[in-house]
Amino acid sequence: MYPLSPPAVYIHEGVMSNDLYRSRAEGVVSALETPVEPVVYRDADVPDLVRNGIYDNRKPMGSLAEVRDPILLFDTFRFDGKEQERMDWTGEQLRDAGTNAGLSLVGGGAFNWACYNLKDDPSRNDKVCRPCWRIHMQQGCVHRCHYCGLGGLLVSMVNIEEYCVQLGRLMVRHPWQYTYLLDDDADPPCLEPELGCLGPLIEYFGTLENRYVIIHTKTWNTEWMRYLQHNGNTIIVWSISGDSQSRALEAKTGTTQERIEAARIAEEAGYQIRYKFKPIIPVKTWREDASEAVRLLFEKTNPDVISLCMFMWMDVDEMKSRLGANLLDPTFLQAAEDSRDEVEDTRAKPFPHWVRAQVYSHYLAEIRKWNSEVPVSLSTENFRMWAEFTDQLGMKPTNYVCGCGPQSTPGAKLLQDHAFKVAVRNDAGLIPGVYG
Numbered sequence: 001m002y003p004l005s006p007p008a009v010y011i012h013e014g015v016m017s018n019d020l021y022r023s024r025a026e027g028v029v030s031a032l033e034t035p036v037e038p039v040v041y042r043d044a045d046v047p048d049l050v051r052n053g054i055y056d057n058r059k060p061m062g063s064l065a066e067v068r069d070p071i072l073l074f075d076t077f078r079f080d081g082k083e084q085e086r087m088d089w090t091g092e093q094l095r096d097a098g099t100n101a102g103l104s105l106v107g108g109g110a111f112n113w114a115c116y117n118l119k120d121d122p123s124r125n126d127k128v129c130r131p132c133w134r135i136h137m138q139q140g141c142v143h144r145c146h147y148c149g150l151g152g153l154l155v156s157m158v159n160i161e162e163y164c165v166q167l168g169r170l171m172v173r174h175p176w177q178y179t180y181l182l183d184d185d186a187d188p189p190c191l192e193p194e195l196g197c198l199g200p201l202i203e204y205f206g207t208l209e210n211r212y213v214i215i216h217t218k219t220w221n222t223e224w225m226r227y228l229q230h231n232g233n234t235i236i237v238w239s240i241s242g243d244s245q246s247r248a249l250e251a252k253t254g255t256t257q258e259r260i261e262a263a264r265i266a267e268e269a270g271y272q273i274r275y276k277f278k279p280i281i282p283v284k285t286w287r288e289d290a291s292e293a294v295r296l297l298f299e300k301t302n303p304d305v306i307s308l309c310m311f312m313w314m315d316v317d318e319m320k321s322r323l324g325a326n327l328l329d330p331t332f333l334q335a336a337e338d339s340r341d342e343v344e345d346t347r348a349k350p351f352p353h354w355v356r357a358q359v360y361s362h363y364l365a366e367i368r369k370w371n372s373e374v375p376v377s378l379s380t381e382n383f384r385m386w387a388e389f390t391d392q393l394g395m396k397p398t399n400y401v402c403g404c405g406p407q408s409t410p411g412a413k414l415l416q417d418h419a420f421k422v423a424v425r426n427d428a429g430l431i432p433g434v435y436g
């Protein structure tokens with residue numbers, strides 16, 4: 001696992017009372033760089049944990065004067081349908097503190113219905129993504145990306161065996177969903193293999209027919225995965241960036257070279273690997289960095305799909321507070337400054353359409369120098385951008401394959417079914433409160 005020195009470690013009493021779960025938490029604790037005496041807590045202690053600042057550093061890390069390793073907390077999903085009850089009680093206790101406890105602190109949040117592009121999605125006419133179930137084991141991260149707000153606290157749920165039973169029930173109800181993205185709010189390999197949760201999940205999927213777990217990561221840490229019985233049912237997607245971005249703005253991730261080496265090891269061990277250039281931050285050397293990263297990844301590995309996504313989801317002021325202005329291409333930064341009105345109606349802000357299109361064109365040209373066939377898609381872009389790139393990509397919003405789409409099985413070139421029409425939620429009657 002990563003070398004870590006967390007300021008504190010908390011272990012729920014439900015973890016301590018089970019030998020296997022306790023051994024997982026203790027495996028991580030015993031591998032810490034700086035020894036920490038864990039604190040055992042109960043549900044009744046959660047309001048005090050929150051009041052005493054357990055979430056205080058859950059802020060965009062680029063906006064903090066100092067970023068430390070996160071607090072580690074080990075808990076279990078309860079699967080008892082009482083998460084909301086516990087949330088309500090905790091919220092009541094915290095009313096005067098003006099703050100809330102996260103679902104993960106009360107044993108909830110195992111599965112999440114992402115309603116993207118369906119009628120309940122307020123951004124359905126703007127952002128193009130995929131409706132599906134997403135699955136969670138952790139929340140928080142050790143990687144310290146400047147633009148991210150998931151530092152400060154890393155919650156790990158350790159009852160993976162119970163989790164797989166519930167996940168199996170969900171999969172039976174959703175035959176249209178072939179792949180399951182794990183932890184879009186964490187980077188699961190970082191505490192492994194000491195934590196011992198990701199291996200059992202990978203091997204569980206290895207027992208299934210045509211069902212895949214997708215691990216989305218910026219890690220260098222894959223050597224331990226070599227001998228797992230994954231049976232080709234684990235897809236590992238690297239968020240990849242150019243060298244300057246990875247070194248300056250993604251402090252504790254693998255560098256570009258380290259991520260590609262980790263992908264090479266995974267590919268050698270039989271895992272399907274993919275890349276997303278996400279988020280693409282236009283630092284001053286972005287063109288050269290992009291060319292070099294593309295060269296390197298094709299020299300060492302064979303992804304079955306590559307996706308592209310510009311830095312987005314905030315206005316220009318928020319971007320500057322997270323990234324600073326000094327590293328950015330001054331022309332593109334000025335374009336973002338000048339385009340506040342133009343980008344007002346899209347979540348793809350702060351960079352205007354022409355900047356994002358220019359960046360995607362560069363990446364696409366570089367990729368095609370090395371590989372004329374690998375599918376290249378846009379990730380979470382808007383419909384206007386898709387309209388511009390549909391012909392070049394040979395795919396459209398409803399049928400493209402991508403890094404973590406629910407029908408993007410290994411080697412797929414194009415979806416057979418309409419991605420928005422095929423996705424029908426069907427969890428009624430499963431454990432209430434678990435499937436949020």
Ligand code: SF4
Nearest residue numbers: 141143144145148186
């Ligand atoms: S790797 Fe992902 S989750 Fe981790 S800090 Fe970076 S952006 Fe956040």
